[in-house]
Amino acid sequence: MAKIAVLGFGTVGSGVCEVISENHESIAHNAAEEISVKYIVDIRDFPDSPFAGLMTKDFSLVENDPEVTIVVETIGGCRVAYDYTRRALLAGKSVVTSNKELVASHGHELLAIAKEKNVNYLFEASVGGGIPIIRPMTQCLTANELDEVYGILNGTTNYILTSMVQDGAAFEDALKEAQRRGYAEQDPTADIEGYDAARKICILADLAFGKNVDPDKISVRGISGVTANDVEYARRLGYKLKLLGRAHRLPDGRVNAYVSPHLISKTSLLSNVDGVMNGIVVHGNALGEAMFYGAGAGKRPTASAVVADVIDAAKHRKARKYIGWDDSEEDYLADFMDQPMRWYVRTGSGLREIGTAFGNLRLISYPGEYPGAGPDEYAFATPVMTRRELDEKLRGFDVRSLFPILD
Amino acid sequence: MAKIAVLGFGTVGSGVCEVISENHESIAHNAAEEISVKYIVDIRDFPDSPFAGLMTKDFSLVENDPEVTIVVETIGGCRVAYDYTRRALLAGKSVVTSNKELVASHGHELLAIAKEKNVNYLFEASVGGGIPIIRPMTQCLTANELDEVYGILNGTTNYILTSMVQDGAAFEDALKEAQRRGYAEQDPTADIEGYDAARKICILADLAFGKNVDPDKISVRGISGVTANDVEYARRLGYKLKLLGRAHRLPDGRVNAYVSPHLISKTSLLSNVDGVMNGIVVHGNALGEAMFYGAGAGKRPTASAVVADVIDAAKHRKARKYIGWDDSEEDYLADFMDQPMRWYVRTGSGLREIGTAFGNLRLISYPGEYPGAGPDEYAFATPVMTRRELDEKLRGFDVRSLFPILD
Numbered sequence: 071m072a073k074i075a076v077l078g079f080g081t082v083g084s085g086v087c088e089v090i091s092e093n094h095e096s097i098a099h100n101a102a103e104e105i106s107v108k109y110i111v112d113i114r115d116f117p118d119s120p121f122a123g124l125m126t127k128d129f130s131l132v133e134n135d136p137e138v139t140i141v142v143e144t145i146g147g148c149r150v151a152y153d154y155t156r157r158a159l160l161a162g163k164s165v166v167t168s169n170k171e172l173v174a175s176h177g178h179e180l181l182a183i184a185k186e187k188n189v190n191y192l193f194e195a196s197v198g199g200g201i202p203i204i205r206p207m208t209q210c211l212t213a214n215e216l217d218e219v220y221g222i223l224n225g226t227t228n229y230i231l232t233s234m235v236q237d238g239a240a241f242e243d244a245l246k247e248a249q250r251r252g253y254a255e256q257d258p259t260a261d262i263e264g265y266d267a268a269r270k271i272c273i274l275a276d277l278a279f280g281k282n283v284d285p286d287k288i289s290v291r292g293i294s295g296v297t298a299n300d301v302e303y304a305r306r307l308g309y310k311l312k313l314l315g316r317a318h319r320l321p322d323g324r325v326n327a328y329v330s331p332h333l334i335s336k337t338s339l340l341s342n343v344d345g346v347m348n349g350i351v352v353h354g355n356a357l358g359e360a361m362f363y364g365a366g367a368g369k370r371p372t373a374s375a376v377v378a379d380v381i382d383a384a385k386h387r388k389a390r391k392y393i394g395w396d397d398s399e400e401d402y403l404a405d406f407m408d409q410p411m412r413w414y415v416r417t418g419s420g421l422r423e424i425g426t427a428f429g430n431l432r433l434i435s436y437p438g439e440y441p442g443a444g445p446d447e448y449a450f451a452t453p454v455m456t457r458r459e460l461d462e463k464l465r466g467f468d469v470r471s472l473f474p475i476l477d
Numbered sequence: 478m479a480k481i482a483v484l485g486f487g488t489v490g491s492g493v494c495e496v497i498s499e500n501h502e503s504i505a506h507n508a509a510e511e512i513s514v515k516y517i518v519d520i521r522d523f524p525d526s527p528f529a530g531l532m533t534k535d536f537s538l539v540e541n542d543p544e545v546t547i548v549v550e551t552i553g554g555c556r557v558a559y560d561y562t563r564r565a566l567l568a569g570k571s572v573v574t575s576n577k578e579l580v581a582s583h584g585h586e587l588l589a590i591a592k593e594k595n596v597n598y599l600f601e602a603s604v605g606g607g608i609p610i611i612r613p614m615t616q617c618l619t620a621n622e623l624d625e626v627y628g629i630l631n632g633t634t635n636y637i638l639t640s641m642v643q644d645g646a647a648f649e650d651a652l653k654e655a656q657r658r659g660y661a662e663q664d665p666t667a668d669i670e671g672y673d674a675a676r677k678i679c680i681l682a683d684l685a686f687g688k689n690v691d692p693d694k695i696s697v698r699g700i701s702g703v704t705a706n707d708v709e710y711a712r713r714l715g716y717k718l719k720l721l722g723r724a725h726r727l728p729d730g731r732v733n734a735y736v737s738p739h740l741i742s743k744t745s746l747l748s749n750v751d752g753v754m755n756g757i758v759v760h761g762n763a764l765g766e767a768m769f770y771g772a773g774a775g776k777r778p779t780a781s782a783v784v785a786d787v788i789d790a791a792k793h794r795k796a797r798k799y800i801g802w803d804d805s806e807e808d809y810l811a812d813f814m815d816q817p818m819r820w821y822v823r824t825g826s827g828l829r830e831i832g833t834a835f836g837n838l839r840l841i842s843y844p845g846e847y848p849g850a851g852p853d854e855y856a857f858a859t860p861v862m863t864r865r866e867l868d869e870k871l872r873g874f875d876v877r878s879l880f881p882i883l884d
Contacts, residue, residue: 085763089620089763090620092762092763093620093621093622093762093763096621096622097619097620099687100619100620101619102799194617200763200764200765200767201767202609202613202616202617202618202767205612205613205616205617206609206612206613206617209609209612209616209785209789210601210609210612210613210782210785211609211781211785212504212507212508212784212785212788212789213496213497213500213504213507213780213781213782213783213784213785213787213788214500214503214781215500215503280506337749339746339749339750339770342744342746342749343746354781355499355500356492356496356499356500356607356777356778356780356781356784357607357771357772357777357778357781357782358607358771358772358775358777358778359771359772360607360608360609360769360770360771360772361768361769361770361771362767362768362769362770363746363767363768363769363770364764364765364766364767364768365764365765365766365767368765370763370764370765371763371764371765373620373763374618374620374621374761374763374764375617375620375764376620377619377620377763378616378617378618378619378620380620381619381620382616382619385799392509392792
């Protein structure tokens with residue numbers, strides 16, 4: 071019998087309690103022992119919850135109860151969650167989490183404590199919600215040298231972009247609809263501006279390439295600047311607009327990691343990852359390419375991943391699982407500005423300026439070319455160049471959008 | 478230092494040796510010890526191979542060498558492979574394989590021997606080639622009650638169907654091209670007739686639902702009867718033709734498993750799984766739907782999965798991994814004929830017969846409707862009914878094709 075504590079009774083925490091209760095029998099079969107929730111720690115009261123009897127506001131109860139061997143942290147953020155996670159690990163308990171912010175910012179340190187205490191710190195749910203990705207990367211692709219990982223890592227922004235593509239919605243309307251449906255928070259900044267995707271791509275880069283990538287140090291651009299025109303121009307070029315987190319290893323061993331809207335080809339599998347779904351592509355030198363697809367967020371999918379980690383922690387109580395990454399050197403992260411890519415540009419500047427800067431170039435759209443084309447703007451795709459080179463060429467331009475193209 | 482033996486130096490076996498040699502350093506890091514090949518057992522001679530020094534024809538060398546703790550079986554088939562696998566397990570060695578035929582037919586028995594000897598029998602590469610699917614299902618989706626698993630499980634037939642869809646190739650020409658490119662064997666029966674996919678869907682059903690499904694007892698239909706007309710009619714309906722293996726759990730606990738060409742919607746992710754790629758969808762009660770995509774065959778992708786299992790076996794030498802399934806009752810498998818589905822029908826019978834049997838029905842195609850429509854045939858989609866009911870209605874019909882529709 072494994073007794074666990076759940077910290078934070080929000081969407082994911084309550085989902086964890088529900089799934090453990092609902093699938094009790096099959097979970098016991100898979101874990102080879104019963105798993106039950108002994109405490110739920112939350113500062114709020116939930117008198118009407120079926121789990122009300124397990125509620126406490128006092129974390130030290132959990133900390134000091136030797137019967138509790140696994141702690142689920144679904145508080146989120148880096149303050150209380152960080153404190154409780156540290157203390158739980160130091161008390162010799164395994165910790166399972168869906169908290170990408172904490173894993174991305176303090177995972178390296180927390181994994182070191184877990185190692186020292188011979189317990190596990192597991193975070194399958196921190197990236198891709200219910201999609202199995204952390205364990206496949208750390209256990210199934212171990213024969214490979216991985217060179218790239220990228221994907222649609224945020225369901226909120228993918229929902230908004232999908233609405234813009236499929237229904238021709240404007241950004242603001244699509245955001246409001248996402249909020250109405252509960253897919254976006256009232257303060258959607260972390261999703262919209264790409265910070266959530268940044269945390270996730272850093273965790274994936276940590277695991278894929280073995281060294282710590284700090285989400286505060288990578289280039290991050292969200293979707294708040296994307297317009298219906300960008301969507302339409304991309305479509306005419308045979309592409310779809312998607313917000314991607316991407317990390318790849320350079321020949322010199324350094325890593326380029328960033329978040330940005332991309333134009334991706336309509337024939338790529340990721341282009342059919344629509345709505346709130348996530349899709350993650352991993353490239354290895356033996357495997358080639360693999361993709362993992364599923365619900366990137368939501369109560370039950372995320373709980374599915376958390377509870378699988380709980381089962382794994384129960385099965386490995388005396389045998390720490392090897393998972394982790396090393397500290398990185400000062401210059402480990404390559405400069406985003408130096409990476410050669412093709413670029414999509416939308417500009418209010420004129421044909422003469424474009425010609426002077428880029429020479430002969432196929433335009434995707436020119437003013438008034440068709441109903442829906444901007445009345446005063448051009449869109450075009452550049453040859454491969456670095457962002458630094460591009461910025462040089464675009465000096466003095468009225469630049470409205472600027473996204474990488476992933477062929 | 479883990480010493481392994483590779484049985485069978487064919488495509489996959491030689492790929493395993495190559496990947497272990499090439500990624501030696503990262504593999505040692507991931508396994509936390511060096512892994513090296515001590516023997517390669519094959520009845521053939523490979524004097525020019527860089528691994529010629531490791532070759533032997535004598536399996537008993539491996540069997541009796543206590544230094545060899547992990548055996549890789551890439552012989553294929555159920556004769557020698559079965560004998561060697563049994564003997565290796567009985568000698569207390571873990572066995573890793575890509576042999577779906579052996580796992581589907583004798584997995585239950587071999588896993589029992591492995592359990593008794595406290596070693597591992599691992600077979601990630603037996604389904605989906607390099608795609609991580611076995612371990613995600615057995616370790617990452619453990620919080621779920623799974624109710625369905627299906628997918629494009631055979632790269633050869635998917636290559637042929639993709640050629641028919643994209644290039645309008647006839648079946649025979651697409652098959653010849655697949656053989657020329659090495660995607661199809663000279664005797665392509667096992668692929669074309671669906672037997673390979675049948676073995677794989679049975680392994681997935683074994684793991685998903687926990688009881689043994691015998692590939693010889695399920696309904697299997699391959700793609701040899703698919704014509705360019707079927708492809709075109711499906712297209713007009715907004716569908717694509719794909720060979721799927723599918724298994725789902727019925728409310729009464731029994732399982733329906735089968736292989737058949739299907740019409741699948743063009744908006745489904747699987748419809749973009751083209752060429753030799755595989756895609757597998759799993760549905761669970763907490764997770765919802767997840768898809769796993771990648772190279773379903775080929776030397777290096779398959780070796781990637783085999784070597785990951787070798788690393789896992791090395792890390793679990795003293796701790797058997799829980800993986801396996803129970804024997805099934807006589808009536809565990811539901812009758813394919815009793816499952817309600819929508820059906821696609823292509824027939825040489827006339828409008829009057831169709832009307833009499835099915836009433837008012839929207840036709841997908843009628844004779845001469847457009848260039849490329851068969852001059853003497855109709856195609857239509859039925860409402861939901863069992864195959865038994867459908868066969869009753871089609872009695873006396875000239876039936877040319879009959880495939881389920883997956884919406």
